[in-house]
Amino acid sequence: MLLHLSTWTEVEAYLVSSTGIILPIGSTEQHGPTGLIGTDAICAEAIARGVGESISAIVGPTINVGMALHHTAFPGTISLRPSTMIQVIQEYITCLAKAGFTKFFFINGHGGNIATLKAAFAETYAHLADLNLPNAHLVKCQVGNWFMCGSVYKLAKELYGDQEGSHATPSEVAVTQYVYPEAIKQAPLAAEVGSGYKIYGAADFRVRYPDGRMGSNPALATPEHGKQFYELAVKELSNGYLEFLNAE
Amino acid sequence: MLLHLSTWTEVEAYLVSSTGIILPIGSTEQHGPTGLIGTDAICAEAIARGVGESISAIVGPTINVGMALHHTAFPGTISLRPSTMIQVIQEYITCLAKAGFTKFFFINGHGGNIATLKAAFAETYAHLADLNLPNAHLVKCQVGNWFMCGSVYKLAKELYGDQEGSHATPSEVAVTQYVYPEAIKQAPLAAEVGSGYKIYGAADFRVRYPDGRMGSNPALATPEHGKQFYELAVKELSNGYLEFLNAE
Amino acid sequence: MLLHLSTWTEVEAYLVSSTGIILPIGSTEQHGPTGLIGTDAICAEAIARGVGESISAIVGPTINVGMALHHTAFPGTISLRPSTMIQVIQEYITCLAKAGFTKFFFINGHGGNIATLKAAFAETYAHLADLNLPNAHLVKCQVGNWFMCGSVYKLAKELYGDQEGSHATPSEVAVTQYVYPEAIKQAPLAAEVGSGYKIYGAADFRVRYPDGRMGSNPALATPEHGKQFYELAVKELSNGYLEFLNAE
Amino acid sequence: MLLHLSTWTEVEAYLVSSTGIILPIGSTEQHGPTGLIGTDAICAEAIARGVGESISAIVGPTINVGMALHHTAFPGTISLRPSTMIQVIQEYITCLAKAGFTKFFFINGHGGNIATLKAAFAETYAHLADLNLPNAHLVKCQVGNWFMCGSVYKLAKELYGDQEGSHATPSEVAVTQYVYPEAIKQAPLAAEVGSGYKIYGAADFRVRYPDGRMGSNPALATPEHGKQFYELAVKELSNGYLEFLNAE
Amino acid sequence: MLLHLSTWTEVEAYLVSSTGIILPIGSTEQHGPTGLIGTDAICAEAIARGVGESISAIVGPTINVGMALHHTAFPGTISLRPSTMIQVIQEYITCLAKAGFTKFFFINGHGGNIATLKAAFAETYAHLADLNLPNAHLVKCQVGNWFMCGSVYKLAKELYGDQEGSHATPSEVAVTQYVYPEAIKQAPLAAEVGSGYKIYGAADFRVRYPDGRMGSNPALATPEHGKQFYELAVKELSNGYLEFLNAE
Amino acid sequence: MLLHLSTWTEVEAYLVSSTGIILPIGSTEQHGPTGLIGTDAICAEAIARGVGESISAIVGPTINVGMALHHTAFPGTISLRPSTMIQVIQEYITCLAKAGFTKFFFINGHGGNIATLKAAFAETYAHLADLNLPNAHLVKCQVGNWFMCGSVYKLAKELYGDQEGSHATPSEVAVTQYVYPEAIKQAPLAAEVGSGYKIYGAADFRVRYPDGRMGSNPALATPEHGKQFYELAVKELSNGYLEFLNAE
DSSP states (O other), rough: OHHHHHHHHHHHHHHOOEEEEEEEEBOOBTTTBOOOOEEEEEEEEHHHHHHHHHHTOOOOOBBOOOGGGGGTSSSBBBOOOOOHHHHHHHHHHHHHHHTTTOEEEEEEEOOHHHHHHHHHEEEEEEEEHHOOOTGGGGGGGEEGGGGGOOOHHHHHHHHHHGGEEEEEEOOOOOHHHHHHHGGGGOOOSSSSOSSSOOOOOOOHHHHHHHOOBSOOGGGGGHHHHHHHHHHHHHHHHHHHHHHHHOOO | OOOGGGGGHHHHHHHHOOOOEEEEEEEEEOOOTTTTTTHHHHHHHHHHHHHHHHHEEEHHHHHOOOOOOTTTTTTTTOOOOOOHHHHHHHHHHHHHHHHHHEEEEEEEOOOGHHHHHHHHHHHHHHHHHHOOOOTTOOEEEEEEEGGGGGGHHHHHHHGGGGGOSSBBOOHHHHHHHHHHHHGGGOOOOOOSSOSSSOOHHHHHHHHHHHTSSOOGGGGGOOOHHHHHHHHHHHHHHHHHHHHHHHHO | BBBBSHHHHHHHHHHOOOHHHHHHOOBBBOBBTOOTTHHHHHHHHHHHHHHHHTTTEEEEEOOOOOOGGGGGTTOOOOOHHHHHHHHHHHHHHHHHHHHHHOEEEEEEGGGGGGGHHHHHHHHHHHHHTTTTTTTTTOOOOEEEEEEHHHHHHHHHHHHGGGGSSSSSHHHHHHHEEEEGGOOOOOOOSSSSSSEEEEEEHHHHHHHSTTTTTTSGGGGOOHHHHHHHHHHOOOHHHHHHHHHHHOOO | BBBGGGGGGHHHHHHHHHOOOEEEEOBBOBTTBBBBBTHHHHHHHHHHHHHHHHHHEEEEEOOOOOOOOGGTTTTTTTOOOOHHHHHHHHHHHHHHHHOOOOOOOOOOEEEEHHHHHHHHHHHHHHHHHTTTTTTGGGOEEEEEEGGHHHHHHHHHHHGGGGGGGGSOOOHHHHHHHHHHHOOOOOOOOOOSSOOOOOOOHHHHHHHHHHHSSSOGGGGGOOOHHHHHHHHHHHHHHHHHHHHHHOOO | GGGGSSSSHHHHHHHHOOOOEEEEEBBOOBBBBBBBBTTTHHHHHHHHHHHHHHOOOOEEOOOOOOOOGGGGTTTOOOOOOHHHHHHHHHHHHHHHHHHOOOOEEEOOOOOOGGGHHHHHHHHHHHHHHTOOTTGGGGEEEEEEGGGGGGHHHHHHHHGGGGOOOOOHHHHHHHHHHHGGGGOOOOOOOOOOOOOOOOOOHHHHHHHHSSSSSSSGGGOOOOOOOOHHHHHHHHHHHHHHHHHHHHOO | BBBSOOOOHHHHHHHHHHEEEEEOOOOBOBBBBBBOHHHHHHHHHHHHHHHHHTTEEOOOOOOOOOOGGHHHTTTTBBBBHHHHHHHHHHHHHHHHHHHHHHHHHHEEEEGGGGGHHHEEEEHHHHHHHHOOTGGGOOOEEEEEEEOOHHHHHHHHHHHHHHGGGGGGGGHHHHHHHHHOOOOOOOOOOSSOOSSSSSOOOOOHHHHHSTTTSOOOOGOOOOOHHHHHHHHHHHHHHHHHHHHHHHHH
């Protein structure tokens, strides 16, 4: 059940049986010469919808711009500052909590969002308590990172070994190829790829990782791999969501 | 050309010939008993993509949550506060302006966004000047409201007369039916519908407009109408974008 | 009844019979070579006081600095950023709402304030609800733009036709001449005047509108015209205020 | 020379010979049963204009709402939060500094503004340096509190002794009587008046100072006294401004 | 009793008999060629702990970075902006007030903090009222500036006369020598020292006060003096705290 | 070398040979019935000073209040909201970066700070770039969590096995016992201790972890263990700092 394809009366009915919601969150950022700028949002959205279908949970609108300041030296990247993203996340949750939702499961496609999401959750719990919402003490948020699912990680290692890298990875590119086969890109990839540098500011990042990839070889990706990753992530995160929902 | 389906090198290439970008913006808010919560984002996104295709312009990620505070007494609505939305819009534009974009054309699906968008543009121009960006003085933003296109307005009057109303209108519902025929909703609509009240806070809004419609009869909508609206809006906004782009 | 010339006990007494208040809002911004920098505040204040007298409503302190970022390339202009102005408006309303006021009628002298005022109202309604004020749901705000009164508009067209323009207009200059006859300015006005350009950033504005006028010929203004405009606006806005106050 | 009665070209001309400006700042707050809510703004404005005339300095728009949170339990009081007021002051100064002003002399009518003004100055100096304004290092701000002028203080002691008190004082009431003789108020004043309590929150303030006066007997005020105070303050602050302006 | 050396159960027990707390606040800023960068925090902390011991009050963590923007042209200085410091102070007080504390006594070692602290208190009282805390109306904050104690001031005059100056004073340096005898610094001090200039921005400050001292001769300081100052301040502020605590 | 025990001229000299600085950051939060409220700050400060001594690095003032919102249902806890902490961290780094520091090594004693610190670093890099600081691109920040050092973790497992738990751990309590042997606390500890629950809001936390411990048995701690942990952490983090400093 997709929130944006539902009516408010359907949401009202849904809330009778469940107060959980899935919120896909990605990023709009460079993913190397062949990766789509929307990769993280595309993966998060597709997998979140798969999860929503498999377990009849409602899926909110995709947050397609996240915390990608370190990628902003590449054109096409859009990022919120962390403190803005905290505010945005807080306002999403506050609106939904006032309507009765209490369990917020963010299916996340971007490692760079994790720290800010956690900070946002902490800030939001305190905010809801300050608002004296009757259900404030019941609100719980969790991040499910599809790319950190055990099954996904294992398959990526099997298929790509070290060439999985950590950004513009073949696994995430594969998922986008599966979702948007019409947008598979070809471009020459330098044999040498930046790897192992820590992430600091945007200018430094571009020096270390001149084509945007971080130790990855996305040329290994195929749509078939993408399907496999998708299915593994949907399965594992569906279980994760149910556990979260059912936790006392 | 969709930003999220492009690579950063494609964006770099695009910027050589054009520094314009289209940004769809909608809302996630109740649209009466039969209107989709995502109506405004769906319409803006579909029309923006149509415009992008027709004139080879790049289309950014859809901003699917906007300023809908007055709808927040209905479950499923998500809204930013205006000052948060100003910050968000400013950060989108700032990232893109640093990359070289200068003409920002927001295709908007929600009347409630207009005031805040205008405020955001003013704040952003000043912010960019303060940052001493070399192209700060060239940055220009414009809102294109598809539902206020002359041709759209005319057709809505012809088809629906006064039953067009001003929220959860048959014209916007028709566009969503055209885009998502699988999500056409049926529900009884009260014969009487709230109409003509000014908009104040969320609690007051729900009292005035108990089922969420504002003077509209969305039961008149058909997917075929939607196609007509879509095509008129795409045509008119394509011209609007080109004029904006080419203005000295 | 002017708030600043009243005591708190008089305000307390006033609140027994009415919870409405008029707040004049203008701007401190260039108005061409002969228009006063305080034009918008002067007009709003004078007309608001006229309205207050005619219908025995209390009139608050004039907000004489508004949203004029696009005029800041001309010396003497002072502007708030929109997000600051939202905060300011919210704090005014919150203080007064806590004291019992519920109907806030802003008599506005500056087109550039409108979007930010509307954003501020939306943000304030939500803020008051979050504060759990007992009268939060009753708070209503409205903008009355004196220069957009039907009767004013009609007279301006009759007197000036196209030379009314849209900034540093003869009509607003006339009102200031009526209010401050000692401050009528003479200066040569270029025969050619910028006109029809959209408003973007401050630097661009000054290029388009080099002497600050927007298509207007303020040399046509006279104090007698000003008196007429003043009286029309007072009459129309007095009715507007009463309607607003009496609306269910 | 009053900014609001000047044109931008007059301001431009003024800046050739002086980069100083006087900004009156008051408050909109209860002043006991007979004191005007606008007392602090009225005094600051009148005295600032007197100073401006006597030494040909430009006088900006009166900031008539300041930091009066502790008075907000009395109806009619309007206050900014300190952090909002800091932002407002910063934006005033920034606009004017960009236009070339460097010496900002705030003529202040309200003790409660002093701390926040000082905080605002510090924040603004740092902000201007961050903006890389060419004249940032020249910007200097000063507060001139008319009620703390030595000559004013001496006269108040002579005329009223201990009955001067510290809020709703006969001296400030006298100045308002001189400026607005038509708004002299009569009301019974309790023989006992709260005195000597420290200022904490608004609710506590109202308990300590039930009619709003702080140890004062404003019944002693006369318009003639007001004239004397006005003249003393204008003289002393004119000297203060010139010293400030001429300091190396 | 030091908060950081206590357990939460000890704090719970303390609250049964007292709801007062002492919060030391200093600064991290240059103090001339021989003064420690931590001078203000060191003095405030040592004296606060002395007060805490002498009267069995709990002492919170030292706020060792305050408002020192005007010193930031000297390396080693760290400052918060006033609006950030207001937020920080508000969050400290809010956490503690929710736990039951109501009397907040800030023992302050830095003149530059005073204005911002006062602004913070005003903002916090209003914030707590908005949160509807049951004890909001009881919360009271006070600043005790050790260097402004009558007894301290008198001794400084006796020992140093005019060479006390107003920053990097021998009295504060003496206290740090008493607390940290191992960190007594020797450095040549120019015979001439900047004096009497007002404080504006950081760049201006460094021009006026090239070695960081303001009219002071810290070479006069001795650890023995420091002990005397310490004891006088502890005694006077202990009384001050008790008065504050016991005030009705 | 401790910043607070240095003069600005010593800092200036230090910057000639190194632009690195160590910043200890802890928290002020409950640590169970026997753990000190200052545990995280005490450990971070002691270890940071040990590191500073061992490798002649400068150590800044301890940030002793961090992000501990989830502990705020226990008296004595003080927390910043994440967005406030981001601002604070940004202002520390900005002041120091303007003075020439480029490598910021935060020695952290609290797991709850990590997400917000990372968010703060990202926001700060972007902020410094926006300020156009000449060394903005060189600024790099890193967190060194003493409790996550491999050697520390190994020893904790050896000494305490599962009773190490994850909050109010015997290892951190041991370090505080080593640093403050005079503040070793005795209190009965329930045999059963909350364990394995995720962290959400403060009220929920207190329900799950009624005495504040998370699966730990701090009764196992001894000052001798503390010395061992201290030495291991100092050694490992000294190496970590040098690597960070020397990284290209």
